[in-house]
Amino acid sequence: MANPLYDRLFGCHAGNTALFLHLQGGEALSYDAFLKLAARYAHAFRAAGLAPGDRLAVQVEKSPQALAVYAAAVQAGIVFLPLNTAYTGDELGYFVSDSGARVLLCDPARVGALQAVADASGAALLTLGPDGAGTLADAAEGQPETFETTPRDEGDLAAFLYTSGTTGRSKGAMLTQTNLLSNAEVLVDYWRFTGDDVLLHALPIFHTHGLFVATNVILLAGASMIFLPKFDTDAMIAHLPRATTMMGVPTFYTRLLDDPRLERALVGHMRLFISGSAPLLAETHVAFEARTGHRILERYGMTETNMNTSNPYEGERRAGTVGFPLPGVELRITDPETGAEKPRGEVGMIEVRGPNVFKGYWKMPEKTAEELRENGFFITGDLGQIDARGYVSIVGRAKDLIISGGYNIYPKEIELLLDDQPGVLESAVVGVPHPDFGETVVGFIVPEKGATPDLDAIAEAAAGSLARFKHPRRLIMLDALPRNTMGKVQKNVLRAEYGGLFAAG
Numbered sequence: 001m002a003n004p005l006y007d008r009l010f011g012c013h014a015g016n017t018a019l020f021l022h023l024q025g026g027e028a029l030s031y032d033a034f035l036k037l038a039a040r041y042a043h044a045f046r047a048a049g050l051a052p053g054d055r056l057a058v059q060v061e062k063s064p065q066a067l068a069v070y071a072a073a074v075q076a077g078i079v080f081l082p083l084n085t086a087y088t089g090d091e092l093g094y095f096v097s098d099s100g101a102r103v104l105l106c107d108p109a110r111v112g113a114l115q116a117v118a119d120a121s122g123a124a125l126l127t128l129g130p131d132g133a134g135t136l137a138d139a140a141e142g143q144p145e146t147f148e149t150t151p152r153d154e155g156d157l158a159a160f161l162y163t164s165g166t167t168g169r170s171k172g173a174m175l176t177q178t179n180l181l182s183n184a185e186v187l188v189d190y191w192r193f194t195g196d197d198v199l200l201h202a203l204p205i206f207h208t209h210g211l212f213v214a215t216n217v218i219l220l221a222g223a224s225m226i227f228l229p230k231f232d233t234d235a236m237i238a239h240l241p242r243a244t245t246m247m248g249v250p251t252f253y254t255r256l257l258d259d260p261r262l263e264r265a266l267v268g269h270m271r272l273f274i275s276g277s278a279p280l281l282a283e284t285h286v287a288f289e290a291r292t293g294h295r296i297l298e299r300y301g302m303t304e305t306n307m308n309t310s311n312p313y314e315g316e317r318r319a320g321t322v323g324f325p326l327p328g329v330e331l332r333i334t335d336p337e338t339g340a341e342k343p344r345g346e347v348g349m350i351e352v353r354g355p356n357v358f359k360g361y362w363k364m365p366e367k368t369a370e371e372l373r374e375n376g377f378f379i380t381g382d383l384g385q386i387d388a389r390g391y392v393s394i395v396g397r398a399k400d401l402i403i404s405g406g407y408n409i410y411p412k413e414i415e416l417l418l419d420d421q422p423g424v425l426e427s428a429v430v431g432v433p434h435p436d437f438g439e440t441v442v443g444f445i446v447p448e449k450g451a452t453p454d455l456d457a458i459a460e461a462a463a464g465s466l467a468r469f470k471h472p473r474r475l476i477m478l479d480a481l482p483r484n485t486m487g488k489v490q491k492n493v494l495r496a497e498y499g500g501l502f503a504a505g
């Protein structure tokens with residue numbers, strides 16, 4: 001095939017007038033109309049100088065047009081690099097320069113902040129607003145509604161997704177055509193998606209979950225989506241009656257459970273509820289089943305690997321587990337020190353291998369070598385075990401990671417910023433339980449001798465350079481950080497002592 005990812009997800013729908021996206025307000029877009037829009041964008045991107053293999057950095061609000069940008073990139077062989085809309089100009093500057101993106105596509109409202117970012121990297125700036133207007137639309141106007149699909153091999157890059165790192169520097173995970181396509185094929189089959197499905201889609205489309213898991217599966221199945229700009233409980237309740245399936249992070253489920261309108265009659269017709277990106281508490285699982293009669297299907301994945309495991313469609317969906325390795329994915333538990341495989345039942349490092357596993361980190365061969373073994377196993381940084389029946393559970397993290405509402409936050413990035421503030425000797429950032437976001441960020445600050453750092457000014461500094469979801473929800477001054485005899489900061493002690501800061505009730 002000329003371009004397997006494009007042909008299987010998009011090209012096969014050419015001329016298909018079946019509905020693809022249902023929008024708020026009753027409008028809908030057919031597959032055919034969507035593909036024509038994408039083709040016009042592909043022409044505009046070529047005209048803007050994007051050649052096959054070039055990176056297109058994209059920070060725009062969720063909209064059908066934003067999704068068509070993804071389709072256009074795949075059709076034109078351009079590497080798609082979506083970025084969280086919450087990222088600040090500082091954060092974006094790194095992604096654009098590190099990736100060498102040739103074009104940055106942003107919201108028209110952000111041009112003032114981002115023109116300098118684009119200029120600093122020599123990238124061209126194009127705009128796309130939530131209503132589809134902007135310089136991209138201008139450039140696409142009058143372009144042909146078909147585009148000759150750029151041939152790609154299965155190993156060619158389709159996307160870069162940046163994932164934060166333990167050192168504070170984000171890493172660009174390079175995902176190939178095969179990584180994305182193989183995983184979508186497995187998931188359609190495993191979760192029984194067909195052309196009759198209607199997915200209630202309220203996730204952002206700049207991460208694996210909302211983009212590759214949700215969208216690729218729907219495209220491959222020829223199904224449709226109710227495409228909401230973001231999660232909003234009222235909108236979810238209003239649209240659930242027309243959906244057959246929903247995918248969400250645990251916060252979606254806890255927020256729905258907080259609403260008395262979630263009841264059996266509302267969702268009795270639904271076929272499947274899927275959760276992932278963060279641990280689903282067993283109590284959420286149990287409460288959701290008691291209220292709706294549905295057992296949520298929990299699965300486990302990563303940016304670098306797409307989906308690795310899933311609870312079964314038929315058979316027991318076990319609360320507190322992430323199910324079985326997906327077909328084609330090998331999963332083993334190893335000793336974090338030696339790398340030796342551990343016997344079933346023991347806790348250790350989760351490693352995975354398969355066509356889903358990424359190609360490596362962009363321009364970081366050493367990081368790649370640290371995490372991706374020569375034999376193809378990727379060291380996930382998650383600690384887990386496999387029970388006698390083969391169910392995998394994640395029991396902890398070997399990596400210092402906070403997951404807030406499904407967004408990953410590496411403490412190091414925040415600690416580096418806190419350490420730089422006037423009067424701060426050192427800092428530690430930990431995640432503590434939070435009733436809405438699962439975990440949230442708390443920063444601990446040790447002042448320099450005789451200094452009294454201004455916590456409000458520090459919070460302001462964080463607000464200026466870090467995305468809102470990374471801001472410490474509390475800053476606490478300490479005389480010293482707890483350390484073990486080796487001098488290592490004991491974050492577990494901080495978590496234990498301050499774990500109740502946001503306790504519900």
Ligand code: MCA
Pocket residue numbers: 202203204207208209210230231249251252276277278300301302303306404405406407437468469470
């Ligand atoms: C928004 N805020 C957050 C978060 N989201 N703070 C911490 N953590 C968050 N996740 C900020 C807002 O800016 C706002 O700040 C305040 O918190 C409350 O806003 P709210 O209206 O409640 O936020 P929201 O728009 O409702 O967003 C919450 C959300 C959203 C629906 C949980 O964050 C979301 O859609 N998360 C999904 C993330 C996701 O797709 N992850 C998949 C990654 P202020 O109060 O100052 O105004 S892919 C992945 O992890 C792997 C591969 C996998 O397995 O899927």
Ligand code: AMP
Pocket residue numbers: 163164275276277278279280298299300301302303304322380381382394397403408
């Ligand atoms: P990301 O960096 O966005 O790719 O996030 C991947 C990480 O999210 C994994 O390494 C896990 O730590 C976590 N994760 C994803 N799904 C689950 C799940 N179902 N349960 C627990 N953790 C999860």
